Amino acid sequence: xxxxxxxxxxxxxxxxTSLRLLLLNGNHLSGSLPAELGNLRNLxxxxxxxxxISGVLPKSFANLELMKHFHMNNNSISGQIPPELSRLPYLxxxxxxxxxxxxxxxxxFSQMPNLLILQLDNNNFSGSSIPASYGNMxxxxxxxxxxxxxxxxxxxxxxMHKLNFLDLSHNLLSGSIPSFKVSTNITTIDFSxxxxxxSIPAIFSGLLLQKLSLENNRLSGSVPSSIWDNIGFSANxxxxxxxxNNLLTxxxxxxxxxxxxxxxxxxxxxxxxxSHLNMARLCGSQFKHQECGSxxxxxxxxxxxxxxxxxxDHTPASPVACFCGAPIRVGYRLKSPGFSNFRPYMYSFKxxxxxxxxxxxxxxxxxxxxxxxxxxxxxxxxLFPNNFPKFNASEIQRIRNMFSEWRIxxxxxxxxxELLNFTYGIDELxxxxxxxxxxxxxxxxxAFFATVVFSSVVSLVIVKRHxxxxxxxxxxxxxxxxxxxxxxxxxxxxxxxxxxxDNFSSSHQVGQGGYGKVYKGILADGTVVAxxxxxxxxxxxxxxxxxxxxxLSRLHHRNLVSLLGFCDEEDEQMLVYEFMPNGTLxxxxxxxxxxxxxxxxxxxxxxxxxxxxxYLHTEADPPIIHRDIKASNILLDSKFIAKVxxxxxxxxxxxxxxxxxxxxxxxxVVKGTPGYLDPEYFLTHKxxxxxxxxxxxxxxxxxxxxxxxxxxxxxxxxxxTLAYQSGTTFSIIDNSMGSYPSVCVKKFLLLALRCCEDKMxxxxxxxxxVRELENVWCMTLESTPKESDRILTDYGSSLSLEGETPLLPxxxxxxxxxxxxxxxxSLSPR
Numbered sequence: 087x088x089x090x091x092x093x094x095x096x097x098x099x100x101x102x103t104s105l106r107l108l109l110l111n112g113n114h115l116s117g118s119l120p121a122e123l124g125n126l127r128n129l130x131x132x133x134x135x136x137x138x139i140s141g142v143l144p145k146s147f148a149n150l151e152l153m154k155h156f157h158m159n160n161n162s163i164s165g166q167i168p169p170e171l172s173r174l175p176y177l178x179x180x181x182x183x184x185x186x187x188x189x190x191x192x193x194x195f196s197q198m199p200n201l202l203i204l205q206l207d208n209n210n211f212s213g214s215s216i217p218a219s220y221g222n223m224x225x226x227x228x229x230x231x232x233x234x235x236x237x238x239x240x241x242x243x244x245x246m247h248k249l250n251f252l253d254l255s256h257n258l259l260s261g262s263i264p265s266f267k268v269s270t271n272i273t274t275i276d277f278s279x280x281x282x283x284x285s286i287p288a289i290f291s292g293l294l295l296q297k298l299s300l301e302n303n304r305l306s307g308s309v310p311s312s313i314w315d316n317i318g319f320s321a322n323x324x325x326x327x328x329x330x331n332n333l334l335t336x337x338x339x340x341x342x343x344x345x346x347x348x349x350x351x352x353x354x355x356x357x358x359x360x361s362h363l364n365m366a367r368l369c370g371s372q373f374k375h376q377e378c379g380s381x382x383x384x385x386x387x388x389x390x391x392x393x394x395x396x397x398x399d400h401t402p403a404s405p406v407a408c409f410c411g412a413p414i415r416v417g418y419r420l421k422s423p424g425f426s427n428f429r430p431y432m433y434s435f436k437x438x439x440x441x442x443x444x445x446x447x448x449x450x451x452x453x454x455x456x457x458x459x460x461x462x463x464x465x466x467x468x469l470f471p472n473n474f475p476k477f478n479a480s481e482i483q484r485i486r487n488m489f490s491e492w493r494i495x496x497x498x499x500x501x502x503x504e505l506l507n508f509t510y511g512i513d514e515l516x517x518x519x520x521x522x523x524x525x526x527x528x529x530x531x532x533a534f535f536a537t538v539v540f541s542s543v544v545s546l547v548i549v550k551r552h553x554x555x556x557x558x559x560x561x562x563x564x565x566x567x568x569x570x571x572x573x574x575x576x577x578x579x580x581x582x583x584x585x586x587x588d589n590f591s592s593s594h595q596v597g598q599g600g601y602g603k604v605y606k607g608i609l610a611d612g613t614v615v616a617x618x619x620x621x622x623x624x625x626x627x628x629x630x631x632x633x634x635x636x637x638l639s640r641l642h643h644r645n646l647v648s649l650l651g652f653c654d655e656e657d658e659q660m661l662v663y664e665f666m667p668n669g670t671l672x673x674x675x676x677x678x679x680x681x682x683x684x685x686x687x688x689x690x691x692x693x694x695x696x697x698x699x700x701y702l703h704t705e706a707d708p709p710i711i712h713r714d715i716k717a718s719n720i721l722l723d724s725k726f727i728a729k730v731x732x733x734x735x736x737x738x739x740x741x742x743x744x745x746x747x748x749x750x751x752x753x754x755v756v757k758g759t760p761g762y763l764d765p766e767y768f769l770t771h772k773x774x775x776x777x778x779x780x781x782x783x784x785x786x787x788x789x790x791x792x793x794x795x796x797x798x799x800x801x802x803x804x805x806x807t808l809a810y811q812s813g814t815t816f817s818i819i820d821n822s823m824g825s826y827p828s829v830c831v832k833k834f835l836l837l838a839l840r841c842c843e844d845k846m847x848x849x850x851x852x853x854x855x856v857r858e859l860e861n862v863w864c865m866t867l868e869s870t871p872k873e874s875d876r877i878l879t880d881y882g883s884s885l886s887l888e889g890e891t892p893l894l895p896x897x898x899x900x901x902x903x904x905x906x907x908x909x910x911x912s913l914s915p916r
Contacts, residue, residue, distance in 0.1 A: 090113060090114060091110070091113040091114065091115060092113070092114040092115065092116070093115065093116070093117075094115065094116060094117030094118075095110065095115055095117065095119065095120055095123075095134070095139075096120070097120035097121075097122040097123075098122075099120070099122070099123065099126075100120060100121075100122025100123050100124070100125040100126060101122070101125070102126070103125060103126060103127060103128060104128055105126050105128065105129060106128055106129060106130045106131070107129075107130065107131050107491075107492065108123070108126065108129060108131070108132045108133065108134070109131070109133050110133065110134045110137070111133040111134060111135045111136050111137070111157065111504065112135075112136045112137075112504075113136075113137055114137065114138065115134070115137040115138065115139060116137070116138040116139065116140065117139070117140065117141070118139070118140060118141030118142070119134070119139060119141060119143065119144055119163075120144075121144040121145075121146045122146075123144070123146070123147070124144055124145075124146025124147050124148070124149045124150060125146075125149070126150060127149060127150065127151060127152065128152055129150050129152065129153050130152060130153060130154055130155070131153070131154065131155040131157075131492065132150070132153060132155070132156055132157065132158075133155065133157040133504075134157070134158055134161070135157045135158055135159045135160050135161065135181065136159070136160045136161075137160075137161055138161065138162060139158070139161040139162065139163055140161070140162045140163065140164065141163065141164065141165075142163065142164060142165035142166075143158070143163060143165065143167065143168055143171070144168075145168045145170050147168070147170075147171060148168065148170035148171055148173050148174065150174060151173075151174065151175060151176070152176060153174055153176065153177060154176050154177060154178045154179070154200075155177075155178065155179045155502060156171075156174075156177060156179065156180050156181065156182075157179065157181045157421070157502065158181065158182050158185070159181045159182060159183045159184050159185070159205070159421075160183070160184045160185075161184075161185050162185060162186055163182070163185040163186065163187060164185070164186040164187065164188065165187065165188065165189065166187070166188065166189030166190070167182070167187060167189065167191070167192055167206075168192075169192040169194045171192075171195075172192060172194035172195050172197055172198055174198065175198075175199060175200065176200055177198055177200060177201055178200055178201065178202045178203070178496075179202060179203045179205075179422070179501070179502050180195075180201060180203065180204050180205070181203065181205045181421065181422060181502070182205070182206050182209070183205045183206055183207035183208055183209070183230070183460070184207065184208045184209075185208075185209055186209065186210065187206070187209040187210065187211070188209070188210050188211065188212065189211065189214070190211060190214040191206070191211055191214055191215075191216065191217055191220075191231075191236075192217075193217035193219050193220075195217075195220070195223075196217065196219035196220050196222055196223050197219075198223075199225070200225060201223065201225065201226060202225060202226060202227045202228070202498065203226075203227060203228045203230075203422050203501060203502070204223075204226065204228070204229050204230070205228065205230045205422050206230070206231055206234060207230050207231065207232040207233055207234065207253070207460075208232065208233045208234070209234050210234070210235050211234045211235055211236055212235040213235070213237060214234075214235075214236055214237070215236060215237055215238030215239075216231065216236060216238065216240070216241055216254070216259075217241070218241045218242070220241060220243075221241045221242045221243040221244065221245050221246060221266070222245035222246075223245065223246055224245055224246070224247055224248070225248060226246055226248065226249055227248055227249060227250050227251065227271075227424055227498050227499075227501075228249070228250065228251040228252075228422060228424050228501065229246070229249065229251070229252055229253070229254075230251065230252075230253040230422070231253065231254055231257070232253045232254070232255045232256050232257075232276070233255070233256040233257070234257060235257065235258065236254070236257040236258065236259060237257070237258045237259065237260070238259065238260070238261075239259065239260060239261035239262075239264070240254065240259055240261070240263060240264055240277070240282075241264070242264050242266045243264075243266050243268075243269075244266040244267040246269055247269055248269060248271055248498075249269040249271065249272055250269065250271040250272055250273050250274070250424040250425070250498075250499060251272075251273060251274045251423075251424040251425070252272065252274065252275050252276070253274070253276040254276065254277055254280070255276040255277060255278040255279050255280070255299065256278070256279040256280075257279075257280055258280065258281060259277070259280040259281065259282060260280070260281045260282065260283070261282065261283065261284070262282065262283055262284030262285075262287075263277065263282060263284065263286070263287055263289075263300075263305075264287075265287045265288075265289055266289060267289070268289050268290065268293060270293065270294070271294070272293055272294070272295060273294065273295060273296045273297070273424060273425045273426060273427075273499075274295070274296055274297045274424075274425065274426045275290070275295065275297070275298050275299070276297070276299040277299065277300050277303070278299040278300060278301045278302050278303070278328065279301070279302045279303075280302075280303055281303065281304060282300070282303040282304065282305060283303075283304045283305065283306070284305065284306070284307075285305065285306060285307035285308070286300065286305055286307070286308075286309060286310055286313075286329070286334075288310055288312055290310075290313050291310070291312040291313050291315070295325050296324065296325060296326070296425060296426045296427045296430075297325070297326045297328075297426040297427070298313070298325070298326070298327050298328070299326075299328045300328065300329050300332065301328045301329060301330040301331050301332070301350070301353075302330070302331045302332075303331075303332050304332065304333055305329070305332040305333060305334060306332070306333040306334065306335065307334065307335065307336070308334070308335070308336040308337060308338040309329060309334055309336070309337045309338065309349075309351070310338050311337060311338055311341070312338075313327065314327070314343055314344060314347045314349070324346040324347070324348070324427060325346065325347045325348070326348045326350075326426070327347065327348065327349045327350065328350045329349070329350060329351055329354065330350050330351065330352045330353045330354070331352070331353035331354070332353070332354050333354065333355060334351065334354040334355065334356055335354070335355050335356050336356055337356070341368075349368050350368065351365070351368045351369050352368075352369050352370060354369075357369035398410045398411060398412050398475070399411070399412075399413055399468065399470075410475065411470045411471045411474065411475055411476065412471070412475060412476040412477070412510070413451070413468035413469055413470045413471075414468070414469040414477065414482065414485060414508065414509070414510050415453075415466065415467070415468055415507075415508075415509045415510070416466070416467040416468075416469065416489065416505070416507070416508055416509075417464070417465075417466055417505070417506030417507040417508075418464075418465050418466070418467055418503060418504075418505060418506065419458075419462055419463065419464045419465070419503060419504050419506055420462060420463040420465075420500055420501055420502075420503055421460070421462055421501060421502045421503060421504055422460075422462070422501035422502055423461070423462070423463050423499070423500055423501050424498065424499045424500070424501055425499060426461075428455060428463060431499060431500075432452060435452075435500060436450050436452065438495075438497055438500075439467075439494065442488065442493070442494045442495055443469070443485055443488055443494070445469065445472070446472060448470075449469060449470045449471070449472055450467060450468075450469055450470075451467065451468040451469075451470065452465055452466075452467060453465075453466040453467065453468050454466050464506070469485060477510070482510055486508055489505045489508060490505060490508075575635060575638075575639045575649060575650070575651055575652065576650060576651035576652075576662070577651065577652060577653070577654075578651050578652065578653040578660070578662060579653065579655060580653055580655050580656040580658055582609070582610070582653070583607065583617060583619075583653050583658075583660055583662075585610070586605075586607030586608055586609055586610075586615070586617065587605040587606070587607045587617060590603075590605060590619065594606050594607065596616070597670075599732070601618055601620055601621070601732075602618060602619045602620045602621040603618075603619050603621070604616055604617065604618050604619075605617045605619065606665060607662075613650075614665040614667075615650060615662050615663065615664065615665050616647075616662070616663045616664070616665045616666065617660055617661075617662055617663075618660060618661045618662075618663065619658065619659075619660050620658070620659040620660065625657075625659055626659065628654060631652075631654055631659055632654075635649070635652050635661075638661075640706070640707065641701075641702070641706055641710075641733070643697075643698055643701040643705075644694075644697075644698075644727070644729075645694045645695065645697050645698030645701070645727070645728060645729055645730060646698045646701065646702070646729055646730050646733065647663050647664060647666065647721060647729045647730065647731040648663065648664045649661060649662070649663055650662045650663060650664060663731070664723075666721035666722055666723050666729060666731075667723065667724050668721075668722035668723065668724065668726055669721070669722060670717065670718045670719075670720065670721055670722070671691060671717040671718070671720040671721070671722065671728070671785070671788075671789075672716070672717035672718040672788075673718075674722065675717060675788055675789070675792055675820075676794075677822075682822035682823060682824075683726075683789075683822075683823060684823050684824050684826075685823045685824070685825075685826035685827075685830070685831065685866070686866055686867075687726060688789040688790070688823060689789075689830070689834060689859070689862060689863055689866055690728075690863065691720065691722070691726070691728040691789065692785070692786055692789055692834070692859055693856065693859040693860065693863055694727060694728035694729075695715075695720050695728050695730055695782065695785065696782060696852060696855050696856045696859055697856055698728070698729065698730040699712060699715065699730060699778055699782060699852055700852040700853055700855075700856050702730075702733055703775045703778070703852050704852075704853070709775075710733055711773055711774070711775055711777065711778055712730070712732075712733050712778050712781075713758055713773060713777065713778070714732060714758050714759060714762070714781070715730070715762060715778055715781035715782050715785065716759050716761075716762045716781065716784075716785065716795075717785050717788050719731050719732045720785065758777075758781070759795075760795070760796060761784065761794070761795025761796040761801065761802065762780075762781040762784045762785075762795055763780075763781070764776070764777035764780040764781065764846065765780075765844050766844065766845065766846050767780075767846075774846060775851070775852060776846035776847075776849045776851075777846070778852065779841050779846075779849045779850065779851070779852055779855060780841060780842055780843075780846070780849060782841060782852075782855070783803075783837075783838045783839070783840070783841025783842040783849075784802060784803065784838075784842060786834065786835075786837065786838035786841065787802050787803065787806050787835075787838045787839075787842070788802065789834075790806075790819060790820065790831065790834060790835050790838065791805075791806065791818050791819065791820050792820030792822060792823075793805070793818075793820075803839075803842045805818065806818060806835065806838070806839065807839060810835070810836075810839065815832065815835060816828070816831075819831065827865070827866060827869035829865065829869075830862050830865050830866045830869060833858075833861075833862050833865070834859075834862050837850075837855065837858050837859070837862070841855065
């Protein structure tokens with residue numbers, strides 16, 4: 087890979103049947119593809135793109151049954167695509183663009199069960215049409231057939247439910263654009279430079295498009311304003327509509343374009359008709375393609391310099407302002423991205439890359455990026471050490487191996503990638519693929535090389551297993567000595583966990599989060615439990631793991647999920663919790679459960695959640711700030727009692743005062759979930775108990791409205807605030823909760839908005855939140871006596887007035903407001 091190797095591919099490679107990666111892209115290889123490569127039945131990835139390979143695709147490649155990635159783009163391969171390749175059951179990426187292929191598009195490709203990307207641009211399928219069966223490729227994310235000399239009509243593509251990129255431009259397609267149901271994931275549609283006729287259908291409205299190109303066709307009639315009237319911008323930010331050089335005569339509806347929509351109409355009759363006003367700006371070539379730029383600004387650090395500019399640089403987003411470090415520089419290319427505008431995806435790209443590389447997000451900086459023909463996206467990344475001047479050698483090697491061994495997982499929208507270069511300091515390190523020239527020469531030697539490598543690997547595995555066994559034995563002994571300190575927490579074996587979950591069967595999986603997968607398990611005594619199994623990146627050292635267990639074992643509250651046990655062996659770490667049969671609050675609000683929650687139940691869940699969090703802030707020793715409160719971290723037991731989960735991944739807090747307010751803050755890397763994240767914490771990296779108050783306030787808004795924190799780019803806090811300010815509060819109330827006392831709902835909503843103030847000083851403390859919720863609860867019981875009778879059966883004894891007086895409906899005839907102002911509550915944590 088990128089080694090300047092010339093000559094032909096030796097057929098002897100086909101005898102190394104254990105080979106999993108064949109990476110020869112970016113060289114000067116010529117000649118044909120040896121049919122013997124079809125013997126590599128264990129091959130996962132074949133990349134021979136960007137060479138000068140000629141000849142046809144061997145039919146023997148249909149034997150590569152385990153192959154997922156087939157990249158042969160940018161060569162001179164000719165002839166027909168063998169239909170036999172459709173028998174590859176695991177193939178995900180099929181890239182054959184920029185070759186000399188001819189014949190027809192195999193309709194059999196529609197039967198490939200896992201195909202995600204089909205990219206065949208710039209070939210010559212003269213006279214061929216797009217098979218109608220392609221419209222039923224339900225898993226396909228990208229179909230790119232640009233400049234393939236295709237004829238006929240555009241087929242109905244309603245079955246492509248997940249499609250996010252469709253390019254059929256520069257062909258000879260004719261007829262009208264069919265009125266099919268477009269995938270809601272679509273970002274890019276390009277039908278330009280064909281001979282399409284008829285009108286522009288209304289199928290493009292209500293989507294998350296970035297680009298719709300219909301230029302250089304024969305489309306007539308009106309431009310439907312519904313395209314931009316109903317457009318969504320939840321993740322995509324802007325929309326380019328290129329309708330130039332058609333026969334369009336009018337625009338239906340108003341021409342009030344949103345600021346982030348660009349409409350290009352040059353070369354249409356409506357641009358020459360003086361009766362159309364305000365057309366000048368739409369009838370010129372005003373659009374300029376923008377480069378995606380960098381991910382953060384370094385303007386604040388311009389006045390400060392690093393010691394050696396060739397090696398050191400400022401870490402843009404480091405918690406330490408203008409910190410100087412020596413970054414790893416990486417040339418990186420997305421070979422088939424599923425979007426036309428990268429900027430809206432830049433943050434999620436950084437987060438997923440940092441996660442896969444086991445780095446913090448502020449350690450990864452996108453220095454620059456630019457679009458290349460393809461379209462492909464080239465970028466230059468800088469990976470900074472974590473608040474140290476430089477990486478150590480082992481860390482450099484680890485990161486390099488992550489890239490070169492393809493251990494960075496593919497994400498659907500970003501598509502396949504390739505590593506262009508990897509440098510540290512001013513000296514370039516080894517070639518990015520890890521396939522040195524000597525290795526390639528060794529491959530040619532065939533069986534001898536394979537035998538030597540195989541023997542070495544076997545020896546290495548034996549040594550590693552011995553070391554791992556010793557490590558495991560030592561760790562188990564260490565844990566057994568520490569376990570005596572933990573009261574009431576059971577130490578399970580890996581075998582017990584496997585037995586409880588039917589060997590971690592997918593049928594037992596009930597969830598997945600940042601820590602790992604969650605399984606429903608049944609222990610030997612019949613106890614139903616939830617088992618959280620740490621994924622590889624979440625594993626801790628034994629000492630850290632046991633410290634967390636010891637901390638969790640001390641937390642006992644009715645509204646916290648209880649830890650029952652743990653497992654730490656076989657290189658596995660698991661936490662065993664009580665099982666919550668009624669799932670998450672989010673599931674119950676989203677309609678996944680049979681019965682919708684009524685208002686008293688929602689208010690009770692809010693109060694119980696607040697009580698659990700108040701316990702963490704004020705009663706836990708040491709106090710704990712949760713940092714990731716959200717509806718999916720509030721679980722419901724068999725009686726719909728709310729219990730807060732995932733507080734074990736939290737940070738210790740400063741000690742609290744007598745009023746239940748945590749004094750001071752912790753400076754930390756920002757963690758949390760978008761939509762729930764305290765804006766002041768996000769800006770300052772200083773987390774306090776008021777950060778939890780904000781997140782819980784968002785949960786309260788979800789309880790009242792049923793909405794998610796972010797929907798179609800709109801933040802729930804902003805939506806509810808605007809509704810309250812405009813006097814339309816009750817238009818956003820969730821109707822599924824049935825009848826409710828309006829005064830109670832309004833007080834609950836106002837409390838939620840107070841919790842969600844941008845400035846943390848304006849938010850109530852968690853103890854104030856609990857007191858206000860208890861008052862609203864009392865008012866609710868006064869307003870709905872029948873409901874209160876049912877609820878108090880399970881719950882009345884857990885709420886108490888000062889002096890342990892049971893909370894019962896008042897018989898004095900007092901109004902809700904009188905109850906609200908005249909009662910003081912005390913807390914009974916358990």
